Amino acid sequence: MRRFLKHFLILLLLTAGVLTLADFCVTAGLRKSNALLFQSMTGIFSGSINADLIIIGNSRARRHIDPEIMDSVLSVDSYNLGQNGTGFRIQKMIYDLYRQHNQKPKYIVHIVGNGMFEEEDGLYERIKFAPYLNDSLVRATTRDIKGFDKIDYYLPYFKYSGFPNEIKGGISSFFGMSGVSNEEAYKGFPKTHFDWNNVIFEKFKKEFPDGTSLAISDKLIELMDNYIQSCKDDGIEIVLAYPPIYYEAKPYFHNDPQILDILKGLAQKNKIPFLDYADDSLSYSKENFADHVHMSSKGAEIFTKKLSQDLKDLLKTER
Numbered sequence: 001m002r003r004f005l006k007h008f009l010i011l012l013l014l015t016a017g018v019l020t021l022a023d024f025c026v027t028a029g030l031r032k033s034n035a036l037l038f039q040s041m042t043g044i045f046s047g048s049i050n051a052d053l054i055i056i057g058n059s060r061a062r063r064h065i066d067p068e069i070m071d072s073v074l075s076v077d078s079y080n081l082g083q084n085g086t087g088f089r090i091q092k093m094i095y096d097l098y099r100q101h102n103q104k105p106k107y108i109v110h111i112v113g114n115g116m117f118e119e120e121d122g123l124y125e126r127i128k129f130a131p132y133l134n135d136s137l138v139r140a141t142t143r144d145i146k147g148f149d150k151i152d153y154y155l156p157y158f159k160y161s162g163f164p165n166e167i168k169g170g171i172s173s174f175f176g177m178s179g180v181s182n183e184e185a186y187k188g189f190p191k192t193h194f195d196w197n198n199v200i201f202e203k204f205k206k207e208f209p210d211g212t213s214l215a216i217s218d219k220l221i222e223l224m225d226n227y228i229q230s231c232k233d234d235g236i237e238i239v240l241a242y243p244p245i246y247y248e249a250k251p252y253f254h255n256d257p258q259i260l261d262i263l264k265g266l267a268q269k270n271k272i273p274f275l276d277y278a279d280d281s282l283s284y285s286k287e288n289f290a291d292h293v294h295m296s297s298k299g300a301e302i303f304t305k306k307l308s309q310d311l312k313d314l315l316k317t318e319r
Helices: 002-030 039-046 067-074 088-101 126-132 136-143 150-154 164-174 198-207 218-233 247-252 256-269 297-314
Strands: 053-056 078-080 107-111 237-242 274-276
Touching: 002 126, 002 164, 039 088, 039 126, 053 067, 053 088, 067 078, 067 297, 088 136, 088 218, 107 297, 126 136, 126 164, 198 247, 218 237, 218 256, 237 256, 237 297, 256 274, 274 297
Parallel strands: 053 078, 053 107, 107 237, 237 274
Antiparallel strands: none
């Protein structure tokens, strides 16, 4: 029995050692990865972004705003921190992390929409947060959202379970063999080409034939109000912008006008600009969209130029 326990203990220690080493290599590799999914988090935690203007929001920020165009029009150094599939709680975490590790921006363009105040029922693309679970803010925020198991916060390597490609990429990056470059994304903006995909819209209509009403959390409204006030108190000029939605999709979002009114009310209360493109002319052409809520590459280019010109009239950004 003693011999068995001794062997079992040795095996346990060896397993723990291997998992700890694997966790260290994957984590360190992903923390310096420039792959599309990890680029923004790498930039935030390395303190290498330090932009004049940051763009915050969900996928409608990430896929709609091209920093290269914005830099050209506004004569600024901008960066797109938009995160796919996020509500305001994660967006606020991204902003707080940015402020912890990078210099204060002069401007924030927060892309808002109808999912802003809905409590997330899952942590979308959770693997990009896995290398940072030892960070107190990431740990506290992600624990409130379904995504990681309790074991992921305490034991090494388990958080990467089910992500073989990311494990491989992390190890490759750790040993300097990833081969990933800036071609996948530029300042957080994906360089993938997007065109209209009717399958996505038809799937949405089939899933919600009578439309849908997105939940509204009073806590998130209060959290956003406090966030806007703190930005203003910190001397940061913040602008809220509501991007276009394909016109045929609008009737399916029943309480979209209510959410829009809440956002406008927050902007009015805090005396900050609100740019409303909900009914913009861009909304009426499929050429400008990849699906019912995301713009095509062509639409994103046009919208970024339009937004940048409008910001130029609002912000004193000339160097």
